[in-house]
Amino acid sequence: MLENIAKKYDPTNPENDFDYxxxxxxxxxxxxxxxxxxxxxxxxxxxxxxxxxxxxxxxxLVVEGSKNNINFAKKxxxxxxxxxxxxxxxxxxxxxxxxSDIVFSMGLEHLDRKNAITILKKLKNCLQEDGRLHIIVxxxxxxxxxxxxxxxxxxxxxxxxxxxxxYGHKRVYDKDMLYSELKECExxxxxxxxxxxxPLPNSxxxxxxxxxxxxFGEISKEYPDESAHLYVVCEK
Numbered sequence: 001m002l003e004n005i006a007k008k009y010d011p012t013n014p015e016n017d018f019d020y021x022x023x024x025x026x027x028x029x030x031x032x033x034x035x036x037x038x039x040x041x042x043x044x045x046x047x048x049x050x051x052x053x054x055x056x057x058x059x060x061l062v063v064e065g066s067k068n069n070i071n072f073a074k075k076x077x078x079x080x081x082x083x084x085x086x087x088x089x090x091x092x093x094x095x096x097x098x099x100s101d102i103v104f105s106m107g108l109e110h111l112d113r114k115n116a117i118t119i120l121k122k123l124k125n126c127l128q129e130d131g132r133l134h135i136i137v138x139x140x141x142x143x144x145x146x147x148x149x150x151x152x153x154x155x156x157x158x159x160x161x162x163x164x165x166x167y168g169h170k171r172v173y174d175k176d177m178l179y180s181e182l183k184e185c186e187x188x189x190x191x192x193x194x195x196x197x198x199p200l201p202n203s204x205x206x207x208x209x210x211x212x213x214x215x216f217g218e219i220s221k222e223y224p225d226e227s228a229h230l231y232v233v234c235e236k
Contacts, residue, residue, distance in 0.1 A: 005168050006066040012046050012076075018202035020048065022228060025196045025217045026105055026136050027052045033191060033233045035132060037100035042090055043107050047073030053103060054080045061096070065089050090119050095126035102127065105136040106229075109169045113181070120185040124236055133187065133234040136195065140174040143226045144198045163202065175230055187234040194227025196220050 011019035027049055039057040044050040044064045050073055054060050060083045064070050070085045077083060086093060090107070102123050108116050123133060139145075140157045148154050154161070158172045171177070175192075182189060197220040198205060205213075220227040 001168060002066040003068050006068040006072075009167055010046055011048060015206060018198075018205040021205075021213055021217075022196055022198075023048045025220075026229060026231070028217075029193060029195050029231050030103065030105070030134055030136075031056060033132060033134065034103075035100040035130075038096075038098065039101040039103060040095070040099055040126075041103045041105075043105070044069055044073045044085070045106075047076050049103070049105060050083065051077055051080070054083050057101075058082065060084070062086065063088055063090060063093050091115055091122070095122065097126055098128045098131075099126045100128055100131050102131070102133045104133065106138070108135060108137050108178075109164075109171055109173060110167075112170045116181060117185060120181065120187070124185060124187065127236060130235070132190075134231070135178070135182075135234065136229050136231045137173040137178060138169075139194065139225075139227060139230045140172040140177075141226055142198055142228045143223070144200055144228070145172075146226070147199065148201075161201075173230065175225065178230060178232065182232070182234055187236070189232050189234050191231075191233035192224070193231050194220050194224030195229040195231050196227055197223050198228035 011017040011023060014020040034056060036057045038059045039053060040061045040063060041050060041053055042063050044062045050062060062083060062085045064085065064087065067087050070087055074085060145157045149157055160169060164172065179189065197216045
């Protein structure tokens with residue numbers, strides 16, 4: 001299943017998939033809070049975020065379930081000497097200790113609640129005492145989902161879109177759901193923000209010029225609860 005998803009998902013071209021821009025803004029937020037010594041990235045996708053992390057982290061360990069994605073990332077990032085790749089499911093990986101950061105971007109939504117809790121508890125044990133878990137998930141209360149609800153396209157903001165189904169999402173998080181799971185796993189949320197105010201679906205957002213995209217990226221600071229992505233920084 002992971003290999004099938006990997007073949008379909010390619011945000012490397014901003015003209016084909018608006019996720020390219022969302023990843024830029026995800027990193028912009030992440031970069032303010034990364035300690036950056038020994039960092040684990042859960043899932044590399046097509047390597048866009050991996051590339052940016054490698055430029056600000058001393059050591060980067062990538063745990064990815066798709067061999068296709070690993071091979072793609074290795075090819076485009078062949079000159080990066082501080083990245084080690086591990087082909088493994090997240091729940092089966094033997095995590096190292098004393099990790100400064102774990103970047104779990106756009107991953108939790110691919111897991112059912114049981115596996116999410118299992119992995120979150122496992123991750124806590126590999127963090128150093130002041131280590132940080134960075135989580136980014138799509139937001140059920142994103143402006144574009146609310147617009148779709150009032151248009152009658154979906155009956156609930158947590159309902160799976162065609163894009164959710166295509167990429168194997170198991171859940172659509174809202175802020176309360178995310179905080180509830182982190183509390184159950186005994187994490188302390190030290191920072192929260194919303195990333196990018198997206199009024200329309202990806203297929204329509206790619207038509208906007210870059211200056212308009214920048215405007216929606218900046219205004220999300222005023223509307224965190226309606227932004228496209230939710231970002232939390234957690235500590236033990």
